[in-house]
Amino acid sequence: MKKLLILVALFTTIFSTCHADDVKISNLSAENFLASMRGVLYSDAVQKDFPIAITNLVRGENDLQVEGREFKVYSSFFGKQGAENPDGEVTFYVDNTNCVNSVKITLQDGDNSAIEYASVFVSICNAIGLTEDEAKTLLSGGKSEEQGFYHSEVEQQNKIFFVVTTLDEGITRTLFMAGEK
Numbered sequence: 591m592k593k594l595l596i597l598v599a600l601f602t603t604i605f606s607t608c609h610a611d612d613v614k615i616s617n618l619s620a621e622n623f624l625a626s627m628r629g630v631l632y633s634d635a636v637q638k639d640f641p642i643a644i645t646n647l648v649r650g651e652n653d654l655q656v657e658g659r660e661f662k663v664y665s666s667f668f669g670k671q672g673a674e675n676p677d678g679e680v681t682f683y684v685d686n687t688n689c690v691n692s693v694k695i696t697l698q699d700g701d702n703s704a705i706e707y708a709s710v711f712v713s714i715c716n717a718i719g720l721t722e723d724e725a726k727t728l729l730s731g732g733k734s735e736e737q738g739f740y741h742s743e744v745e746q747q748n749k750i751f752f753v754v755t756t757l758d759e760g761i762t763r764t765l766f767m768a769g770e771k
Contacts, residue, residue, distance in 0.1 A: 613749060614691040615768045616718055620647055620664045620682040623690045626717035627680070631668075631709060640705040644668040647682070654683055661685060661692075668710060670702070677706060680714070690717075695764040699757075707762060714766055718751060720744065728753050745771055 650663030678697035732742025
């Protein structure tokens with residue numbers, strides 16, 4: 591729980607220091623972002639390694655307030671096709687222009703967590719418009735901090751895309767954000 595609170599504090603700090611009102615992770619709506627993710631997740635390459643399914647968007651009950659800005663929250667759940675319960679959730683934070691501002695993956699550890707996590711991670715990078723090399727850098731080119739956080743970043747044109755990941759009590763949480771270069 592302590593790491594989750596630190597992640598929320600970090601999220602708020604990054605938002606305020608990166609001029610988040612001007613920087614969003616994508617110009618896509620949550621629906622189009624999810625459609626782009628599905629293009630990767632339902633590809634033959636991903637399905638042969640781990641047959642994953644992802645649900646339609648569900649509107650969150652609580653919007654997020656950060657630095658006086660309100661973000662609509664949407665979720666989509668994912669897991670092995672045919673399973674009764676999902677393994678994880680993708681949360682979309684949508685700004686007042688109806689564009690995805692940031693994205694969070696939450697995944698319960700299990701037998702196929704690494705493959706499942708990598709597939710969802712790469713599908714988000716694809717929806718953002720990152721190259722395969724940039725996605726690999728975000729996934730494994732960062733560093734770990736003493737507090738149990740992993741962070742990584744890539745620069746693209748006038749933006750810096752970064753991820754912050756923590757593992758706490760068998761749950762992996764990864765937050766994708768963007769800032770000005």
